[in-house]
Amino acid sequence: MTRNRFALTLCAACLSAAVLPAAMRPVARGRNHAVSSMQPEATMVAERVLRAGGNAFDAIVAGQAVLGLVSPAANGIGGDAVLLVYDAKSKQVLSINAEGTSPRLATIDWYKKNAKGKIPVNDTLLSGTVPGVIDAWYIMLDRFGTMTFAETLAPAIEMAREGFPVSESFSKAITSSKALHKYPTSEKTYFPGGKAPKAGEIWKNPGLAATLQKLVDAESEAAPKGRHAALQAARDRFYKGDIARAMASFSEENGGLFRYEDFASYTAKVEPTITYTYRGYQVHKNPSANQGPAELFVLGLLEGYDIKALKHNSPEYIHTGVEAVKLAFADRDKYLGDMDFISIPYDRLLSREYAAERRKLIDPVRASMELRPGTVAKDETPRPIDVDYAGAADHEGDTSYIVVVDKDRNAISFTPSLHSGFGTKVVMGDLGFPFNCRGDYYSLVAGHANALEPGKRPRSTLQGTLVTKDGKPFFLLGSPGGDDQCMRTMQTFLNVVEFGMNVQDAIEAPRWSTRAFPSSPFPHTMYRGDLAIESRIPVATKDALAKKGHKVIMKGPWSMNSTAGILIDPETNILSAGADPRVDATALAW
Template sequence: MFIASHVHAPRRAAVTALAAALFLSLVTSWPASAQKTAKPVLMGKHWVAVTGKPLAATAGATIFNRGGNAIDAACAMLAATATMWDVLSWGGETQALIYNPHTGEVMGINALGVAPSGATPDFFRDQGMLYPPEYGPLAATTPGTPGGLLVMLAEYGRLSLAEVLAPAMQMAEGYPIEESQADFIESRRDILAQWPASRKVFLPHLDEDDPAVRAAPRPGEIFRQPELLATLRKLVAAEAEALAAGKDRKAAIQAAYERFYRGDIAAEIVRSSREQGGLMTLEDLADWEVKIEQPVSVNYRGIDVYKLTTWTQGPVMLQALNLLEGFDLKGMGYNSANYIHTLYQAMNLAFADRDFYYGDPYTPPAEPVEGLLSKEYAAERRKLMPADRNATDIKPGDPYPFQGDSNPFEKLRQQWQPVPPAADAEGAEGFQQAGTMSHDEAFLAGTTSIQAADAEGWVISVTPSGGWIPAFVAGESGIGLSQRMQSFVLDESLNPFNVVRPGQRPRVTLTPSLALQDGKPLLAFSVQGGDTQDQNLLQFFLNMVEFGMNVQQAAEAQNILSYQMQSSFGAHQAEPGRLQVTPLVSPWSQAELTRMGYEVESVERTYSPVTAIWFDRENGTMQGGASDYGDDYGIAW
């Protein structure tokens, strides 16, 4: 800015300060076209495959090149990431949204396991716990990922199970393990060594007489999983036998499903789990089933955004969008103090509802979904968003009147506290109470993400998880079991919809996303992480819709991170007011946020490993994005 030389000194200082403030404001809301990215936008005419690891993306590309559609490719990527233990294993859970181009419908895949027989609040309290444990056989829900993969493939794919599992089976036979994964296994060696099968899989060099010797595989070493390979071969053999007997493709894949959940694989999972103190029974596996369900959605400025319902945290993003629709976000400027404050307060309100009302819709009580997602409810809640301070005392709202009901838990709602009681339970060490991860690690940790789309119009977004290291491997099955039980609560005053009991699904953080415009796909997007997921995805979506970023810019954007919501892991703690930003948020904006009552932390970058596909309808092509945070990777053609 030009400043005339004849301006008096006091006025010159004032004008200079104003110029500096204007400059900082411009930097904060820098135009999207000025943003450089570490990775290029993936351009595809025929297909796009994006996921959390390069080898897994290659598996998806391989299946596309064999004539598979987007569902086949996604299943191959799912199988590969589970085999790589990319923060999940075969015994974890899978959730997906699928757009069917032949019907124009978005369908949800619910392949989340349930609490096993005997899993009650009294059982865990008797062990001295305030929450179910973080790891070990008692942390396991029934395996969901095998069922989810098999159902998606049978219903919406076109290739055989043998073809789709081929890349994962090659990897189980042996693949060069990555440095980050090898080192992480070594860091968890003491826990893994407790269980014979886990020790056998993960610690091939264990020398009990010399703890200084590295027990985990070395980076680049061929990591072999013969037990898992044998299990995958059993699934393929079941399919082959059914085909030889004259069964059609779908029935043959169902035969593999039967063998896993009601045959010899199920028997080995149950035997080995119970031998180590687990609760799972053969009936638990036989009675469990994948749900193909209707997702929920809201319209945000002409865009229909779809999420799975309240067994995930997905609706929290929809609630936040309803709240934010009442503000001129673009006019505030990207990552300005006003924008960050408004975003944070909307998330406060939405996550307070999540922490009290979300749970398994297939078991009573029924969640008030209609009220939670109504525009009228959002308008009422929006009145609670203070303009000049952070509200640390936000309670869940009362959505029941907005669906014509009265709240059966009004007394509990009034008594609810934003920060739950400290979880310093004196559980026996053998029951693996809290302690494997810090609060920050638990808040960020979890999962991979998968996006796939093809020229026929199939689109899928997947967020699988569970069975991460340190995983309890179930005997000779090679299957690492889930640790999702820890997301339950034992006390209904925390959340009456998410109290553990046999046959119930825990409310998970996992949240695939699809967006449609005029009935056609616009975006498929999801993200790794724990409780951070929907705040990451909310900002990614706004980056594109409000601020005009392309899919790669939006995936790499340095957004904010709130810790005000309750963690779904470990000790379930919350840190009201804690806010992480990057140095791209100006010092003035950081100071203004501090004045509003935020505990501002400036970090080199915030956690947001988003993967996504955007559909360029003008040119009839697809554009993929994969964050530069970790190993996210995509391939397009």
């Protein structure tokens, strides 16, 4: 009888666990180091570098090089990137801005005269910007790293040359991208033998392997001059050497505006971060040419509410968050851009006084349908708004993410991207990679904060989050997702600091999103009243939101996130890494 009772109790426990799992994946915890990224191969390679004695900067270069190979629709060496870095030696948080710049020939007048006043959306070289990823690699290895390009790129070169079994997501991305067939170089690269690789089949990219090997060869030739000179020689071969000349020639021969000088003059930028202190946590973002600061605007608005009392994913919580996003992203459209070309009034935008003024516009019972940017000063220079209400611009995009923390607590958030699937769709000759298509983010309205100008960086959707507590790294996280990226990281952050979730539960929790603001891609469409929620959120909540005027769309239960993150316990120093089960993301810790 006792045995039967035990068996029944055990079965009941099993059923309960199956119905109400704590999480689809466990937290990866460790004392030494942790890695999380959008692909298992990238996570494994980065962790292998850490085990071999490399630091976080070495590991993330190796990991992202592989990430671009195994997820070529989302990122690669033709991409742009933003990074947030905590340097344990100096105890500083820094921004690395590796956003691409527009060609010198790219002007608003050129597109009006030659492209019917439109920027091609995620297609052709006319939508591209100069790649920034390799310069980001160089900065990290030269300024903070311990290894060489030869050491960090060895796994990616081996995999590209010898091949690797592709995943279901890899195969689907290639099969579904019909535009690749328009370009012979792309067909040759992605459709070997005229067919897209199936899941489990071996795929090689000899062109990319050869390009990466050229960097290593340049480094080796310059090695007698010292480590710095060797690293710079590798970097310069891409931006000033034969690779740059090959990219320029291919561009000119295929209708692009890129010329050699665009690559030779490019440099990624190391800058101070922009921060907002939310309930004692310092939230760091990249300051220029990206949307990250808009999340800080949202946090400033939400700090005026008792978030815990609203309750997680209640109608009141979601409504308040959505309305705050609408206001913050209206300011994103009006004020954010490349700080080499415009001035951003952060002192006012991030002030609690300004947040209090803007917060008054949030109606607790009614959803706003208007675009309502603020005014930071009575004498400010007027800026035009560029918004479309009738188009069908996409608010999402193809980006990737990797985050690494090492034993010394160096910590890096790295968001690399091609913007949309396979970027411009055009593989650059025999080099094995396409450019990003971030150029379709520019506004063609003169005077707009994000207006196209030669050599300017577009205000991208790329962003990540690095949170410090009492001057030490506490939480690093990021996600692909186009305009939705800030909403993904913000909700995950609040799940941790407001609702006490662990990193994995915070990532897996049901989500909401809105597109009720101008999209980043041309023609910058705003979908008035738009609100999407995952179907794990109760129907009663959907109905309550609809009564407030939101145009609610129920999406799949596990369809609206792709986040990875690492949390550092401020008391125990234990690392907790999480990875989103909605995608192929993988976390490891030791």
